[in-house]
Amino acid sequence: MSLYYEAADVLANSEKTGGSLKSRIYKNKDRKNSPAQLFALISEASKWSPVLKDVIERCGLLAEEKKLTPTLALLLTHDLLLTKGVAAKANHVLKLAILRHKARLSAEFTKARIRRRYATLEALKEAVDSGQLDGGDEPLKKAHGHPRWVRVNTLQTSVAEQLSTTFAGYSKASNIGEIQGAPASVKIYLEDPHIPNLLALPPKIDLSKSSAYVNGDIIFQDKASCFPAYMLDVGPLDGDAIDGCAAPGNKTTHLAAILSERNAGSRQQKVFAYEKDKIRAITLKNMVKRASADSMVTVKAGADFLRANGSAEEFANVGAILLDPSCSGSGIVGRDEAINMHLPALPAGVSTPATGKKEKKRKRGQGVEKTEADHNSTLLNLDFDDSTPEETPIEDQLSERLIALSTFQLSILTHAMRFPKARKITYSTCSIHFEENEGVVFQALASAAAKEQGWRILRREQQVKGLRDWTKRGIWQPGKLDAEVNMTEEMREDICDACIRCEKGTEEGTMGFFVAAFVRDIETGRHDTTPNNDVVRELEEEWSGFSDDEPIMVEDGGEAKKATVAQPAVSDTSKRPKKKRKKRRTQ
Numbered sequence: 001m002s003l004y005y006e007a008a009d010v011l012a013n014s015e016k017t018g019g020s021l022k023s024r025i026y027k028n029k030d031r032k033n034s035p036a037q038l039f040a041l042i043s044e045a046s047k048w049s050p051v052l053k054d055v056i057e058r059c060g061l062l063a064e065e066k067k068l069t070p071t072l073a074l075l076l077t078h079d080l081l082l083t084k085g086v087a088a089k090a091n092h093v094l095k096l097a098i099l100r101h102k103a104r105l106s107a108e109f110t111k112a113r114i115r116r117r118y119a120t121l122e123a124l125k126e127a128v129d130s131g132q133l134d135g136g137d138e139p140l141k142k143a144h145g146h147p148r149w150v151r152v153n154t155l156q157t158s159v160a161e162q163l164s165t166t167f168a169g170y171s172k173a174s175n176i177g178e179i180q181g182a183p184a185s186v187k188i189y190l191e192d193p194h195i196p197n198l199l200a201l202p203p204k205i206d207l208s209k210s211s212a213y214v215n216g217d218i219i220f221q222d223k224a225s226c227f228p229a230y231m232l233d234v235g236p237l238d239g240d241a242i243d244g245c246a247a248p249g250n251k252t253t254h255l256a257a258i259l260s261e262r263n264a265g266s267r268q269q270k271v272f273a274y275e276k277d278k279i280r281a282i283t284l285k286n287m288v289k290r291a292s293a294d295s296m297v298t299v300k301a302g303a304d305f306l307r308a309n310g311s312a313e314e315f316a317n318v319g320a321i322l323l324d325p326s327c328s329g330s331g332i333v334g335r336d337e338a339i340n341m342h343l344p345a346l347p348a349g350v351s352t353p354a355t356g357k358k359e360k361k362r363k364r365g366q367g368v369e370k371t372e373a374d375h376n377s378t379l380l381n382l383d384f385d386d387s388t389p390e391e392t393p394i395e396d397q398l399s400e401r402l403i404a405l406s407t408f409q410l411s412i413l414t415h416a417m418r419f420p421k422a423r424k425i426t427y428s429t430c431s432i433h434f435e436e437n438e439g440v441v442f443q444a445l446a447s448a449a450a451k452e453q454g455w456r457i458l459r460r461e462q463q464v465k466g467l468r469d470w471t472k473r474g475i476w477q478p479g480k481l482d483a484e485v486n487m488t489e490e491m492r493e494d495i496c497d498a499c500i501r502c503e504k505g506t507e508e509g510t511m512g513f514f515v516a517a518f519v520r521d522i523e524t525g526r527h528d529t530t531p532n533n534d535v536v537r538e539l540e541e542e543w544s545g546f547s548d549d550e551p552i553m554v555e556d557g558g559e560a561k562k563a564t565v566a567q568p569a570v571s572d573t574s575k576r577p578k579k580k581r582k583k584r585r586t587q
């Protein structure tokens with residue numbers, strides 16, 4: 001199928017596949033054209049669509065070319081006017097159709113630019129790239145746009161140095177709202193008040209080609225994603241650290257930077273970075289290298305943290321563990337202030353034609369035309385997701401997936417609690433669900449591991465200043481845990497107050513996120529951390545085939561069960577019954 005038919009087919013999403021546009025493009029292996037090519041065409045055409053819609057309508061293209069749908073007209077006009085040309089054979093029916101109107105389309109394009117008061121094509125391109133034309137001719141006015149968060153990599157540079165080089169000529173914004181509403185062309189930044197070495201920049205700014213990004217001086221990392229390493233607050237007395245779930249490596253490199261800073265750059269303390277997935281481990285290694293953290297970080301590629309033996313000699317000095325395990329990804333901002341594709345309206349009396357070989361036999365009202373006709377609208381809302389996702393949000397079978405995920409999350413957390421020298425653990429997710437967040441924290445605190453090893457929650461007043469001051473705290477959702485937690489309401493409130501939440505789409509400009517920290521006085525801990533191979537085997541049995549990209553299938557479609565709060569009295573792992581994943585296990 002030609003590039004244009006295939007792109008139109010993706011946009012029509014006639015099979016009603018879930019997920020963001022990007023995941024729909026990249027997951028379908030049956031397409032003839034490369035995902036990168038399809039994604040580039042659709043995203044570029046949608047950026048230009050407020051202008052091109054106008055050009056196509058004024059030119060009367062759809063009235064004359066009965067073979068073109070509004071989507072095809074938009075895609076073809078984009079390539080005709082803004083690229084090297086239409087990517088099709090000279091005699092292709094679509095190419096012939098659009099080329100017939102080249103002169104008029106070009107003339108209307110020039111008029112459209114002049115009407116918008118852009119002196120040159122370059123000036124118009126800049127406005128389009130910065131999203132200024134997103135809402136028609138109106139400048140970008142998003143209530144809570146998602147800032148481009150940039151962490152300055154202190155292993156290589158400093159905020160002062162970056163402000164005088166990469167961001168030379170930028171001025172200080174007075175608040176985050178100013179950043180959130182700014183188009184990319186406005187050169188402003190804000191130093192984050194909660195996290196050191198973090199800058200907020202306008203949402204659509206593209207720094208991916210800047211030398212600072214390419215050479216690792218700056219790292220794109222959402223503000224919330226910086227909370228765990230900062231919360232861990234590792235200092236010279238904390239020894240080495242482990243990142244138990246590390247790829248792509250944002251938190252690993254942040255942890256290394258903090259350790260190095262606190263150690264006056266001596267880099268004596270090490271970070272062990274576990275990554276179970278071999279492919280993701282390659283990304284992790286690259287990121288660690290690019291951030292100049294390779295002298296401090298040992299990547300455990302393809303290694304399962306659940307199998308790590310805390311009593312091993314190499315971990316003898318591990319005092320801090322950061323855990324950011326796989327989760328539902330429900331907090332991720334897919335830069336999902338979705339991009340709108342403005343489609344040209346069909347002239348009165350013109351019906352939408354079929355859109356390609358597969359569509360030839362379709363009747364009016366199917367495929368692309370159905371999508372457009374059904375919604376009776378000339379606006380397609382595209383959830384683009386151009387970030388590097390840590391997880392793939394999957395809405396299907398949510399409650400089953402939450403049970404499976406939280407079982408795994410609890411296992412990994414209680415495993416970390418058995419490392420003999422560990423005194424600090426952070427647990428985080430980019431999920432908004434209680435089950436994966438406070439639910440796991442309450443169960444971990446009630447677990448045998450926590451009780452035997454003396455772990456408790458790091459109370460709000462003991463947290464580093466920026467996070468102590470953060471106002472969004474944990475929540476309690478009654479009825480979500482099978483057994484009520486054996487504690488007073490006051491204790492429960494304290495634990496919730498110790499937990500930190502971030503919401504997406506708010507005036508804070510973060511993704512949806514959760515973090516909590518656990519601490520203990522080392523003297524109270526019992527040193528028993530040999531991995532229980534029965535438990536590991538059992539988990540592997542349950543988790544074989546699990547990957548971040550795959551939804552977890554549950555055998556029946558039955559109602560999800562609530563999580564059970566582990567009670568210490570029944571927590572002896574040797575008595576743990578072997579069972580399948582649907583039941584939560586006592587840790």
Ligand SMILES: C[S@@+](CC[C@H](N)C(=O)[O-])C[C@H]1O[C@@H](n2cnc3c(N)ncnc32)[C@H](O)[C@@H]1O
Pocket residue numbers: 225244245246247248249250251252274275276277280303304305306324325326327390391412548
């Ligand atoms: C949420 S992502 C981590 C994101 C990372 N902390 C960052 O900020 O860049 C979770 C990662 O943990 C890995 N993972 C899941 N289970 C694991 C296990 N048992 N041991 C090691 N890595 C695991 C996944 O493959 C995935 O790459």
